Amino acid sequence: MLTTEKLQKEILRLKKERDVCILAHAYQTQDILEVADYTGDSFGLSQQAAKATQKTVLMCGVRFMAETVKILSPDKTVILSHPDAGCPMAEQLDLDFLGALKEQYPDSAVVAYINTTASLKTQCDVCVTSSSALRIIRAMPQKDILFVPDCNLGQWVADQVPEKTFHFFHGGCPVHIRLFAQDVAAARAAHPDAKLLVHPECRKEVSSLADYVGSTTGIMAHAKESDAKSFIIGTENSILQHLQFECPDKAFYPLSKACICQNMRLTTLIDVYRCLLGQGGEEISLDEETRLGAKRCIDAMLAFG
Ligand code: 13P
């Protein structure tokens, strides 16, 4: 019978034989992270995408992440692990609406969260991720910022950069907005000694109550380095399992059972295997004009280091 271990061994053999780099976002399941060449948050994945030496990159995550790889590596074959894995937030804002916002705020620099389509990025000045947004916006010379599409991440940055003026599009992650202050009250009552670590895609009523706010990689690093022994996690619940593997002596509790991204959960280890056999996933292609326009926006982010 095929077991997880046998399948993982076959995947490791195939990726070497076929010169494939496997990138896995931190919201993928543990069995997938274990066969990946790189795992991490959106910023780490984009940096890795720019460096990968293999001819093919398999992105286990959602569509905008695979597009980012293709934008930076046009000569590579880029495969999205599951054709239906999209990020609903990335689809919230279209070019017409963005055009109207730009007309409304003509003096603003347009900052796009990386969770956007390649075509939207062509019309923005600089891309940011949850782990780079604060640093990049602080370093930008412009005082007026139009931040799209996640108003929660945007507000979290704005609160820490009071010297700049922000305008928002009221979009956001449909998964993280399921977390409320009342979940924090209930979790804190159940686990009074636990530290609360949340993603900046959460509502302000949640992030303002947290002990730490950061990207998926940031949350994992913080939990590992902290002297605390128990944590309430306010991001996609897959992170809890990864943390339990990394820190078996610590306890992790979900802020809410509702924080599950169905898109991130679509990819299974069998999908990874099928992609390596050339039987699954979707090859990403972008027209050159879109790719170059979006690349300018991502390059501006990578230039900040
Ligand atoms: P990060 O991995 O950058 O923290 O982003 C989380 C996310 O929502 C990915 O879709």
Ligand code: SF4
């Ligand atoms: Fe998109 Fe939210 Fe899922 Fe991340 S967690 S992929 S932002 S829907």
